[in-house]
Amino acid sequence: MKPDQPAFAPPSDADARRAKPAVICYPTDALAPPDHQAMQGRRASATHRATCVILPRDARCTTVPAGGFFRITCPDGAQVGDLNLWSATDLTEHFYSGKTRALHGTHLSTGDRLWSRFPNMRPMATITEDTLDWYGWDADGGSVHDVIGTRCDPYTGRLLSGSDYHYCCHSNLTRALADHTGMSLAEAESYVHDVLNVFMCTGFTNDTHQYFMKASPVRKGDYLEFFAEIDLIVGLSACPGGDCGDEHTSDKAACYPLVIDVFESTEPFTSPAPNAYDRSHGR
Numbered sequence: 001m002k003p004d005q006p007a008f009a010p011p012s013d014a015d016a017r018r019a020k021p022a023v024i025c026y027p028t029d030a031l032a033p034p035d036h037q038a039m040q041g042r043r044a045s046a047t048h049r050a051t052c053v054i055l056p057r058d059a060r061c062t063t064v065p066a067g068g069f070f071r072i073t074c075p076d077g078a079q080v081g082d083l084n085l086w087s088a089t090d091l092t093e094h095f096y097s098g099k100t101r102a103l104h105g106t107h108l109s110t111g112d113r114l115w116s117r118f119p120n121m122r123p124m125a126t127i128t129e130d131t132l133d134w135y136g137w138d139a140d141g142g143s144v145h146d147v148i149g150t151r152c153d154p155y156t157g158r159l160l161s162g163s164d165y166h167y168c169c170h171s172n173l174t175r176a177l178a179d180h181t182g183m184s185l186a187e188a189e190s191y192v193h194d195v196l197n198v199f200m201c202t203g204f205t206n207d208t209h210q211y212f213m214k215a216s217p218v219r220k221g222d223y224l225e226f227f228a229e230i231d232l233i234v235g236l237s238a239c240p241g242g243d244c245g246d247e248h249t250s251d252k253a254a255c256y257p258l259v260i261d262v263f264e265s266t267e268p269f270t271s272p273a274p275n276a277y278d279r280s281h282g283r
């Protein structure tokens with residue numbers, strides 16, 4: 001724990017130092033905005049290809065072709081999902097939640113892109129519809145669909161409670177990727193990464209700036225829809241926290257299924273090129 005009082009006295013110009021203007025680290029003005037009109041046109045002619053049901057406290061993977069769409073729906077009780085994305089042709093190219101957060105902010109909604117890790121660092125998916133976009137920011141500073149939590153996992157559970165729980169999102173995604181690819185659990189686990197917390201309501205407390213969660217505002221029928229920028233393997237876990245209004249990493253919370261619907265478009269589409277940096281790193 002941090003001490004209650006600072007160990008060092010503030011300088012005489014402390015207020016002036018604190019009053020410096022905040023500067024956005026990564027302005028996105030130079031990025032071409034998503035072409036919503038073109039995406040709406042593609043979506044109108046896209047055909048439903050598959051439905052993937054994710055059972056409570058479990059995860060599944062499904063594929064989505066570039067130029068298609070996938071919709072994550074809450075079909076029953078309030079339920080949070082942990083989303084992983086991989087390139088279908090190269091599992092080492094996966095979603096980079098940290099850089100996505102640096103570019104688009106702590107919580108995502110319509111128009112935000114989900115970027116892949118270095119060196120490709122390109123859009124993997126773009127959010128095209130969000131039925132929870134009305135939520136905005138609540139009085140606690142919370143909002144929905146965050147990229148600040150990592151995913152619930154048995155290692156942190158063991159660290160903080162001393163017991164093992166096997167149906168955290170990390171383990172669920174590990175089993176799902178192993179089942180989808182035929183890899184061993186150990187190999188699949190190395191590809192599981194930090195998530196987009198679909199439908200989850202989170203923020204940082206005002207006093208201690210700790211990560212908090214509160215009951216998701218998601219209702220039956222709410223959905224988050226994405227345009228697939230590259231050929232994707234989509235992994236989704238129905239978190240053991242349920243609506244994440246109380247606790248996760250246990251069997252205590254009421255949990256419900258989630259659904260992924262995949263829509264395929266026959267219109268031609270060219271995926272974004274990998275990042276153009278030459279990777280010489282100064283040598």
Ligand SMILES: [Zn+2]
Pocket residue numbers: 082151152168169170238239240241248
């Ligand atoms: Zn979870």
